[in-house]
Amino acid sequence: MTGAGGAIGVFDSGVGGLTVLRALRSVLPQERFVYLGDTARLPYGTKSAASVVRYSLQCADALVARGIRCLVVACNTASASALDALRLRYPGIPVFGVIEPGAAAAVAVSRTRHIAVIGTEGTIGGGAYQAAIRRLDARVRVTALACSLFVAVAEEGWVEGPIAEAIARRYLEPIFCGGQSRAAACEVPDTLVLGCTHFPVLAAAVRAVLPDHVALVDSAATAAAAVARELPAAANPSGRGGLSWLAGVSWLATDGAARFARVSGIFLGEALRPEDVEIIDL
Numbered sequence: 001m002t003g004a005g006g007a008i009g010v011f012d013s014g015v016g017g018l019t020v021l022r023a024l025r026s027v028l029p030q031e032r033f034v035y036l037g038d039t040a041r042l043p044y045g046t047k048s049a050a051s052v053v054r055y056s057l058q059c060a061d062a063l064v065a066r067g068i069r070c071l072v073v074a075c076n077t078a079s080a081s082a083l084d085a086l087r088l089r090y091p092g093i094p095v096f097g098v099i100e101p102g103a104a105a106a107v108a109v110s111r112t113r114h115i116a117v118i119g120t121e122g123t124i125g126g127g128a129y130q131a132a133i134r135r136l137d138a139r140v141r142v143t144a145l146a147c148s149l150f151v152a153v154a155e156e157g158w159v160e161g162p163i164a165e166a167i168a169r170r171y172l173e174p175i176f177c178g179g180q181s182r183a184a185a186c187e188v189p190d191t192l193v194l195g196c197t198h199f200p201v202l203a204a205a206v207r208a209v210l211p212d213h214v215a216l217v218d219s220a221a222t223a224a225a226a227v228a229r230e231l232p233a234a235a236n237p238s239g240r241g242g243l244s245w246l247a248g249v250s251w252l253a254t255d256g257a258a259r260f261a262r263v264s265g266i267f268l269g270e271a272l273r274p275e276d277v278e279i280i281d282l
């Protein structure tokens with residue numbers, strides 16, 4: 001494990017933010033990262049906005065104490081509720097969320113201006129995506145749906161196969177089944193935003209139940225591009241020699257190192273060892 005000073009701090013309630021970390025790493029290969037999964041308090045998506053703000057500030061405090069130079073909120077639920085509070089607490093540190101980039105990507109992709117967004121109860125109920133999309137284009141119709149069970153399925157590592165597909169079908173068919181009929185096609189969204197960082201690992205299961213014409217958008221790549229655009233290059237880039245890039249990441253979690261390492265391996269496509277994960281108290 002490397003020290004985290006000068007690193008980019010990334011946090012989520014669990015392993016979902018690893019989809020963002022991966023995207024960050026591909027556009028910023030020289031950077032060092034410190035990743036925090038608040039696994040003790042997962043899920044965030046069913047908690048009140050006040051609790052999510054409190055948890056997010058505590059995550060940020062732990063990362064700032066490790067000397068990070070930039071904070072990426074790799075969680076839509078926390079981005080929806082806590083971005084302003086985080087920016088207020090740390091005016092000297094650039095704080096990036098994932099909702100604005102996801103909304104921008106969806107508006108750029110949609111031809112029919114009917115966009116569906118799925119996320120946690122907190123993200124969907126708070127209307128953050130709906131507002132972000134309409135700020136960009138007020139003519140867009142947004143169909144939004146909370147799909148909370150996807151978070152548990154992703155944390156379990158059941159990212160494809162009949163269980164993931166059955167859950168995807170149960171959630172998404174009411175929105176998309178009309179897409180099979182030509183007459184109803186205009187009523188069906190042509191774009192689906194995966195508005196939770198846990199959801200991209202379920203993309204194959206989601207894709208299996210969608211009409212072919214529907215574009216899938218996740219905010220990981222666009223959020224990473226926004227960070228790369230706005231952040232000055234690291235003064236002290238990581239020197240990992242021939243090691244895997246995972247060795248250049250400091251791994252923190254608030255509970256369950258073995259579980260975190262096991263499921264992270266599925267998200268990252270590379271094994272992480274429990275002994276590489278530091279358990280911290282917030």
Ligand code: DGL
Nearest residue numbers: 016043044045076077197
């Ligand atoms: N991955 C998070 C998100 O993007 C939170 C999932 C959860 O903890 O409910 O919303």
